[in-house]
Amino acid sequence: MKATIYDVAREAGVSIAAVSQVINGKGKISEERRNEIFSVMERLNYRPSVIAAALTGKRTYTLGLLVPDISNPFFAEIAHAVEDQGHKLGYSIVICSTHNEDERIERYLTLLQQKSVDGMIIGTGMDNLELLAPLVDKSVPIVSIAREMPSAYVQTVHVGDFDGGKLAGQHLLALGHTRIAVLAEHLKVSSSRERIRGFRDALAGAGCELPDAWVKPGGFDLLQGGKRQTLELLRQAECPTALFCCNDLLAIGALQAAKELGVRVPEELSIVGFDDTILASVTDPPLTTVAQPIEAMGKLAVDLLIGQLTNPSEAKPAHVLEPKLVVRKSTASIGD
Amino acid sequence: MKATIYDVAREAGVSIAAVSQVINGKGKISEERRNEIFSVMERLNYRPSVIAAALTGKRTYTLGLLVPDISNPFFAEIAHAVEDQGHKLGYSIVICSTHNEDERIERYLTLLQQKSVDGMIIGTGMDNLELLAPLVDKSVPIVSIAREMPSAYVQTVHVGDFDGGKLAGQHLLALGHTRIAVLAEHLKVSSSRERIRGFRDALAGAGCELPDAWVKPGGFDLLQGGKRQTLELLRQAECPTALFCCNDLLAIGALQAAKELGVRVPEELSIVGFDDTILASVTDPPLTTVAQPIEAMGKLAVDLLIGQLTNPSEAKPAHVLEPKLVVRKSTASIGD
């Protein structure tokens, strides 16, 4: 059986209060007693129950991270960064993957709260901000990452999606493309919408039009979705010469579709992705993509969250990081 | 403030015991009272505290998953599979990434236990089985995934690493290679050792020797490590014509090294990986690799774990799934 605070107290011949104080380094205990108690804890291999402690409202030094799909390298890399920084600051991270299903968002939100994390980082889009209400009530600090979240209550860390889309657009325009299509995630994803808006903005600046029919929203499976949409696009009589994909996974689907149809990238079709995950650097050809500073975002999110923990009253500005275009081999001048 | 069981009891004019019974669907409560209580719970937006419940030893319907590095697509895909199956069976999954550091293994092991998960799936190699002792004491069910774990206490799901290595070896031999080197993870990783053993076995069967100096263990960063080791190998006078990499990430590092040196794959250097993650299918050239049935492994691990939950006394055999060689474009006959 696991040792409890009572066992330690009994063995050491002191009260549980004394033991509790030693555990938490609070109160006044004589050096002698403290050492005695420590050695008993050691001997009994005693581990305080976080559960019981949490019940009495103590900090748990655990942060929750909610992502839509952990098998998307972008979020896996975010998770990695968050874990790293959290650990540096003495926090453990528990990760929950909502598997892109709305119902699970609510479930994991509740779960994390119930497991009494000290704060949460949310990387999942939330259509229904109502879901945050219980957290706000309990004043659980929240920062959203990689997604805008229009709530005064949550702090936000994300890349300039509009600017990112614009970068992609300008790059493609500079290469002489005018017939360009867009592969998106589900259009309820705000970052996708923003990226497209930025992209459109760039095209518009050059007097180039993006027909609505050429904005293809994907389904749940980004890879398959990207592939399917691209096949459709490429089979049209008047097909696009370039593709802007709202993330790397979609871009890879597009790459696969092109390969399947024998369409050469970048000679016959230019493709630009978004995120700059590990995937982008290894594909054939390597992917031109809009990079998000994943590591910096993860670190910043943790820093902000822990900042809120220690100073809850602070203002909560949005932090918008700068996207960068990384040119690799999947884009080329038209007619090259 | 959040409503407690007391609030509900008071509002409904019953005892907390009655409310508890309703929550858990136990005991005998008149239909009438039950409905009354339900409606009060609704009105108060009452959510039972999992923490408090856990303190009294109730199930939490949460499973813990421990992986060495969530940014490795193999483990991200495992996590995805586990989450999916867990969810199907009504369990939530919390994922912890140990970031490949031993100290964090212990920390997260303790954490998960403290958060009172009902069981744990461990995908991290554990040198020190002592760490499991506290879990065994509390009889927390454990299944290890993707790693052998020589403990009668834990159930195991993994691929036949020896056979997988052998498949790789046979494939390379069949292509006429004899000068073959191996890229491994840290050699304390048992699966790497097994894969190499199987690989050696295949070579030995053909009278081919694998010099120890050509077994290159990597460091923490698999990608960089794989690249560095490959550069070293390729710069030797008498360099290998083929590489067996103990996972896809290493193989990609090798691919990058080859590209950097202008060594053509597969014409001048054949590379075979292990895992068959998404990465393998997108690289340039696509990677020949030994596939693990990731989805099946995740599903099986969850099933076994939940089996133990409901029937703790069962025998705990190891489940060894079959690896499959997936031939893509990174391997070719020697001299082609």
Add this chain to the structure above:
DNA sequence: TTGAAAGCGCTACCAA
């Protein structure tokens, strides 16, 4: 059927 009360392990306040 229902309710009173004893924990679960720990924190924090108040007396001693």
Add this chain to the structure above:
DNA sequence: TTGGTAGCGCTTTCAA
């Protein structure tokens, strides 16, 4: 400095 003790919110006998 110390120890006693009242919760924290819920589950679970055991009586009523």
